[in-house]
Amino acid sequence: MIQENSPALAPQRREHLRQMLREGGVARVEDLRRKLDVSVATIRRDLEILEEDGKVRRVHGGAVSMESRLEEPVFENKTNLAAKEKQRIAEEAYSLIESDEAIYLNGGSTTLFLARLLRERSDLTVVTNSLQAAIELADSGPRVILIGGELRRISQTMVGPLTSAVLAQVHVDKAFMGTMGFCLKNGLTTTDPNEAYSNEIVAEQAGQVILLADSNKAEKVCFARFSDFDKIDLLITDRNLSAEYTKSLPKIGVKVRTV
Amino acid sequence: MIQENSPALAPQRREHLRQMLREGGVARVEDLRRKLDVSVATIRRDLEILEEDGKVRRVHGGAVSMESRLEEPVFENKTNLAAKEKQRIAEEAYSLIESDEAIYLNGGSTTLFLARLLRERSDLTVVTNSLQAAIELADSGPRVILIGGELRRISQTMVGPLTSAVLAQVHVDKAFMGTMGFCLKNGLTTTDPNEAYSNEIVAEQAGQVILLADSNKAEKVCFARFSDFDKIDLLITDRNLSAEYTKSLPKIGVKVRTV
DNA sequence: TGCTTTTCGTTCAAAAACGATCAAATTCTA
DNA sequence: TAGAATTTGATCGTTTTTGAACGAAAAGCA
Missing domain, CATH: 1.10.10.10 (Winged helix-like DNA-binding domain superfamily/Winged helix DNA-binding domain)
Structure with missing residues (x-):
């Protein structure tokens, strides 16, 4: 105290x-x-x-x-901790963005932290399927291109086949992707197949794919898989990620940064 | 605290x-x-x-x-006549919607009034290019499909060529369209060409096109035209619309309802 | 209709909060 | 320890917000 x-x-x-x-x-x-x-x-x-x-x-x-309870309830210690890590991960991700780039943000709390850092960057183009991110950036800063499609209530993101219509017509330099879970065996997974579908398209088209995932996501496997690690160029995570990952990922071409 | x-x-x-x-x-x-x-x-x-x-x-x-879910009590208010008229127009539009329909809402305040009335209608599918409408419906009610594309800050709508990608793949039974201005000579017009482009596509594809426009919009001509009256099936407006319109529009196939 | 009561909008002065500035206090550094 | 750099608190003029006052407008009533 x-x-x-x-x-x-x-x-x-x-x-x-x-x-x-x-x-x-x-x-x-x-x-x-x-x-x-x-x-x-x-x-x-x-x-x-x-x-x-x-x-x-x-x-x-x-x-x-400004950092209240859009996502996480403040009371619990664990989530609070995760929030700090997510913030740091987002800040590291932000440092990678160069002038006049076009970037992609998918849904999720970590990418939302990143979105908040972009408010003043009117040189950027942000493509996203996250309603929250769009709201965050609606009044200022970067050019925002929202992927269309069906609005999934739980995650407040646009998902499903319709998203591919817009995605096919744009190219982003860097895609910053959050995920619900990742592991070496099953790659990246999330709960909703439609969401996975959209993520998959982005992961294949983006210039660089940068995964933003705190260590809590490790070893988690969800229902729908959307990518293997070979599509990922860089993982930004926190220090608590086990050595198993930090050693083996670079061998298969995935750089790892811990913050 | x-x-x-x-x-x-x-x-x-x-x-x-x-x-x-x-x-x-x-x-x-x-x-x-x-x-x-x-x-x-x-x-x-x-x-x-x-x-x-x-x-x-x-x-x-x-x-x-204005954010209440309850039916609004009838009150007199002369200070914000336009808002009141928009509300009534929206209510009239609402009465036209049948079960399980797919409808389109474009950007604008009148359609936003309508969106608010749809919160409990989980049988509907709402297609829209309005960020505000999507936010309004994000947590409850109808299935929401957001048209993708570039977010236009001023109107908080998705506009431009990219919108056609999603629009081409869906069909709506009824399109409820707001407009910045309308007149017999120039048809329907709005300020932004990109916005006009999106409206135009919808007007051509929808089963029915229903124009929601209070009488203040009459005789106004804006920069970008998006439709002629022959694409419009029904105009819902207020009692102050001049007889010039209420008489001539039915002759060219546009029904008029005043509320 | 005419009268009363309530509510409204506007104006004005007091109070609160603000930003800017400067000198004193503190911390840092050589 | 001396001097520089930073931080702090106080002051002052300005802006914003607030509450009260008063005439105008609206609503209620006979």
Whole structure:
């Protein structure tokens, strides 16, 4: 627990601020000032910084957390951990994107983190089958091309045969793909066959295929398979991935980056 | 984080207001004032803002949620006549839809009103190029098929050549189309050529084409034309449409319904 | 219809919050 | 330790928000 009365170091204090906002969703400057025992000027400066990082959105009188519960419930520790890893994975993925590229994002929480990082990148073209990602980017930033098709409620993505109609007409430099599960034997799998179908088409057409998957996804096998590892150029994952993968994947041509 | 007794942030308060209205469908200014513990002036200002955003419709004595699932009470409201007319037009359009049909909705506010009425209709298939409509229907109700293509920011719709890829593969029984302008001489027009292109394809393929347009749209001519009246089967509009239209349109095969 | 009551919109002044600036305090570094 | 760089808190003028006041408009009623 962090003590309330002694002024924390700046980065630490900002992290605390971020957490507080995240829990409450929203907070007033005055309340934050009292809790952290600093001046309002400092709070404002901190919020400014957090806003630049996209962590919060400032409003008159306070701030609103931007990283609340679109996907994961905040309360559970494990999911929280996964969220941090996903954020880091997304940041690493972001660093790979070059100017004026066309990229693909499929559905899933990790790619959604990435989408959020793209808001200011008006030089990019983002092709996606994720309704959430499209919403995230609808008002600013990159050109957005939405793959048509049937909207699958659970994942809020466009899936199925109709998606191929648009996919056949565009080419992306890099495809960033999330997955429900992966393992050496069965490759990449997800729950819905229609979703798998769309992923499969993308994996075959994209210039580079970059898999974004935290280590929790390892060894998981779902119903529908959409690709083998030989289609994948790079896997971005976290440090907890077992050595089995980090050693054998490079041998079959899949680079691995852990963050 | 936020205490009950400390005044909430303005945006937060407005969100709260919106929720309260949404649950109850309708509320009086005085009741809202007491619940939120602010002055009536503030409530009015908030409602004004929410109305601009299309979240609520103000009526004498209070406001009605536009996001409510319940049937809306009939209230008089002269300030937002257009919204009221659009709502009525949408309700009339809704009455034409039969069981298990596939329908198309293009972008625009009138069709969005219609989309909101479809939330419980899980027997329907809704094809649309409107991101807003898709969001509205994403969690419940009909099967949703989103036309792919480039996302046009201003209208939040998918437009352009890529849309034809999906459109070519589906058939809808009825297409409900909004338009920016219509007149006898130039037919139906909208501002963006890409949007016109998508509309044009739909108008040619749909079983029936039903135009939803309040009388303000009459005599307006925009840059890009997408159809003549001979493609239109029915126009649903309001009572203020001039006799010039109501008389001549039936002669060229366009039924007219005023609500 | 005419009258009363409620609600509305507008205006205005007070209060709250903001951004910018600067000096003091703190931390870092040589 | 001295000096530079960073961080902090206080101040001030400006902007935004709020609540109250008042005439106009709408609704209720006889």
